[in-house]
Amino acid sequence: MEFYDKKNILITGGLGFLGSNLAVSLVSRGAKVSVFDAMLPLYGGSLFNIKDINDKVDVIIGDLRDEAVLGKAVKDKEIIFHIAAQTSHIDSMTDPLLDVDINCRGNIIFLEACRRLNPSVKIIYAGTRGQYGRVKYVPVDEEHPLNPTDVYGVNKTAGEKYHFLYANSYGLKVCSLRINNSYGPRHQMKHGKYGILNWFIRLAMEGGTIKVFGEGTQLRDFNYVDDVTSAFIAAGASEKSEGRIYNLGSGAPVRFIDLVEKIIKTVGSGRMEKVPWPKDRKDIETGDYVASFERIKNELGWEPEVTLDQGLSKTVEYYRRYRDKYW
Amino acid sequence: MEFYDKKNILITGGLGFLGSNLAVSLVSRGAKVSVFDAMLPLYGGSLFNIKDINDKVDVIIGDLRDEAVLGKAVKDKEIIFHIAAQTSHIDSMTDPLLDVDINCRGNIIFLEACRRLNPSVKIIYAGTRGQYGRVKYVPVDEEHPLNPTDVYGVNKTAGEKYHFLYANSYGLKVCSLRINNSYGPRHQMKHGKYGILNWFIRLAMEGGTIKVFGEGTQLRDFNYVDDVTSAFIAAGASEKSEGRIYNLGSGAPVRFIDLVEKIIKTVGSGRMEKVPWPKDRKDIETGDYVASFERIKNELGWEPEVTLDQGLSKTVEYYRRYRDKYW
Numbered sequence: 001m002e003f004y005d006k007k008n009i010l011i012t013g014g015l016g017f018l019g020s021n022l023a024v025s026l027v028s029r030g031a032k033v034s035v036f037d038a039m040l041p042l043y044g045g046s047l048f049n050i051k052d053i054n055d056k057v058d059v060i061i062g063d064l065r066d067e068a069v070l071g072k073a074v075k076d077k078e079i080i081f082h083i084a085a086q087t088s089h090i091d092s093m094t095d096p097l098l099d100v101d102i103n104c105r106g107n108i109i110f111l112e113a114c115r116r117l118n119p120s121v122k123i124i125y126a127g128t129r130g131q132y133g134r135v136k137y138v139p140v141d142e143e144h145p146l147n148p149t150d151v152y153g154v155n156k157t158a159g160e161k162y163h164f165l166y167a168n169s170y171g172l173k174v175c176s177l178r179i180n181n182s183y184g185p186r187h188q189m190k191h192g193k194y195g196i197l198n199w200f201i202r203l204a205m206e207g208g209t210i211k212v213f214g215e216g217t218q219l220r221d222f223n224y225v226d227d228v229t230s231a232f233i234a235a236g237a238s239e240k241s242e243g244r245i246y247n248l249g250s251g252a253p254v255r256f257i258d259l260v261e262k263i264i265k266t267v268g269s270g271r272m273e274k275v276p277w278p279k280d281r282k283d284i285e286t287g288d289y290v291a292s293f294e295r296i297k298n299e300l301g302w303e304p305e306v307t308l309d310q311g312l313s314k315t316v317e318y319y320r321r322y323r324d325k326y327w
Numbered sequence: 328m329e330f331y332d333k334k335n336i337l338i339t340g341g342l343g344f345l346g347s348n349l350a351v352s353l354v355s356r357g358a359k360v361s362v363f364d365a366m367l368p369l370y371g372g373s374l375f376n377i378k379d380i381n382d383k384v385d386v387i388i389g390d391l392r393d394e395a396v397l398g399k400a401v402k403d404k405e406i407i408f409h410i411a412a413q414t415s416h417i418d419s420m421t422d423p424l425l426d427v428d429i430n431c432r433g434n435i436i437f438l439e440a441c442r443r444l445n446p447s448v449k450i451i452y453a454g455t456r457g458q459y460g461r462v463k464y465v466p467v468d469e470e471h472p473l474n475p476t477d478v479y480g481v482n483k484t485a486g487e488k489y490h491f492l493y494a495n496s497y498g499l500k501v502c503s504l505r506i507n508n509s510y511g512p513r514h515q516m517k518h519g520k521y522g523i524l525n526w527f528i529r530l531a532m533e534g535g536t537i538k539v540f541g542e543g544t545q546l547r548d549f550n551y552v553d554d555v556t557s558a559f560i561a562a563g564a565s566e567k568s569e570g571r572i573y574n575l576g577s578g579a580p581v582r583f584i585d586l587v588e589k590i591i592k593t594v595g596s597g598r599m600e601k602v603p604w605p606k607d608r609k610d611i612e613t614g615d616y617v618a619s620f621e622r623i624k625n626e627l628g629w630e631p632e633v634t635l636d637q638g639l640s641k642t643v644e645y646y647r648r649y650r651d652k653y654w
Contacts, residue, residue, distance in 0.1 A: 169610040283496040
């Protein structure tokens with residue numbers, strides 16, 4: 001795909017899990033990439049994530065909520081992959097004002113900067129399956145009602161809607177990808193507040209106990225990170241994506257308990273324990289989640305390519321090699 | 328309705344248009360009413376609005392965003408009518424961060440205070456037809472998708488969703504009324520940023536020109552304020568309203584241009600001029616709006632009782648009498 005050769009790209013949250021994997025992929029396509037990251041403690045930002053492309057990217061340490069730094073970063077970019085966010089469901093309930101500050105106020109500051117300084121830019125927004133909340137039917141398509149069960153889901157929805165109304169009022173070109181649960185290399189491994197699959201891999205690698213709430217029969221739909229970045233890359237390169245919302249999905253949903261067994265088998269250590277649902281988790285539990293990704297398949301030709309078994313092997317391999325950088 | 332006799336009630340935004348009319352009605356039903364209002368400049372808060380019940384209500388001048396004052400106000404209340412908000416569509420686009428601050432951050436501060444200090448309280452949230460945005464079908468029922476065209480609409484939606492997720496997670500009892508365009512006595516008359524019908528009445532009373540954008544054929548659905556307050560009163564008094572969202576509506580939508588003619592006729596002065604759509608208005612214009620209020624009619628027995636002609640007469644009469652207090 002020559003589309004990205006010499007393109008000026010900004011990735012917000014570019015030192016985190018998804019952002020850094022996307023940066024690596026875009027650099028390999030010849031893009032001129034700037035990564036923008038606040039490096040907030042406990043979030044996923046890490047300079048190690050971009051060690052292989054260090055000399056080929058422009059690193060801006062800055063916060064969405066800092067208009068001056070952000071303004072400079074958004075200027076002259078052709079495409080912005082806007083991934084920076086507060087991403088913990090649990091933290092959004094224990095510190096809802098922080099979530100509002102980053103995911104509402106931060107998004108408005110970002111969009112105001114774009115409309116003032118770069119009104120013709122194309123933005124790919126990182127939406128989330130958390131926007132759907134409690135599932136009414138599966139597979140969940142993009143018309144499924146949005147009834148988030150946590151403040152994170154409400155504010156990511158507000159963020160998405162800000163994007164589309166700025167598109168309508170000021171001409172920004174906008175696409176939202178509602179991302180599934182995802183996993184893979186370059187994810188933080190210090191806590192399990194988000195990125196549950198990666199966290200389970202750490203627990204297994206340490207020979208620890210993976211707790212499964214209830215019977216663990218709820219379905220989840222995981223995408224390996226390379227499949228997520230390829231969706232961002234497809235959306236950024238196609239005019240068809242303008243004004244569109246797309247789900248990602250795996251096409252191969254897995255029961256939570258089977259996922260844990262696969263992880264333990266792939267890692268070769270760890271054990272599983274069933275425990276009752278804690279109240280704070282049960283309240284924000286959304287039921288079986290299976291995504292329909294028909295729309296992005298039909299319109300952009302995107303499909304997931306990495307199976308869960310393949311993805312798990314690659315992820316375990318990565319953390320075996322770089323454990324000291326992430327633990 | 329004896330339900331409200333001696334009930335402890337809080338009305339946020341209680342010195343504004345809707346809040347003060349509701350306070351008057353609740354006091355007449357024997358309720359012990361506290362009104363909470365920030366008295367922000369250019370907003371609708373006015374002590375004159377409660378002149379007839381001055382000695383019967385507790386007035387708290389405070390801002391949603393001030394946790395300490397708000398905390399004291401929400402304690403020991405049985406029902407809270409939560410009406411305080413930034414309410415201008417236009418201002419939400421020119422100062423979106425203010426809208427986020429009041430309508431997102433303010434709502435979280437409010438809900439956190441309720442769950443900590445009064446978790447069994449019942450809250451009636453003032454939603455808005457602005458949550459629907461561009462209309463896909465009429466009449467608009469509560470299942471119509473929410474695609475707001477301005478920051479106000481997005482944030483009022485976020486505010487509503489925060490309420491329902493706090494209900495789910497912490498047991499608050501919540502109902503949202505998605506209010507139509509409304510009009511009547513006790514509305515601010517200093518500017519036309521919101522409350523367009525009242526603003527047109529002022530223009531007509533001053534013998535001025537009422538501008539109609541485009542052909543003025545778009546349908547609008549107006550409720551006289553007494554019908555809006557009676558819906559709040561019905562929702563507060565019924566257990567059926569818990570966890571429910573209800574539209575209000577008039578059952579008698581009117582073309583914009585016919586509305587203007589009615590106003591000029593009722594007032595007996597003023598003239599109409601057709602002008603092209605200004606861009607900032609066109610961008611947030613939502614098309615014909617006709618509300619379905621079948622749900623609240625069926626579940627709570629609410630129906631509008633005041634016709635547009637009756638409501639216009641009452642409103643004009645009020646402002647003829649108290650013009651010096653509102654101009």
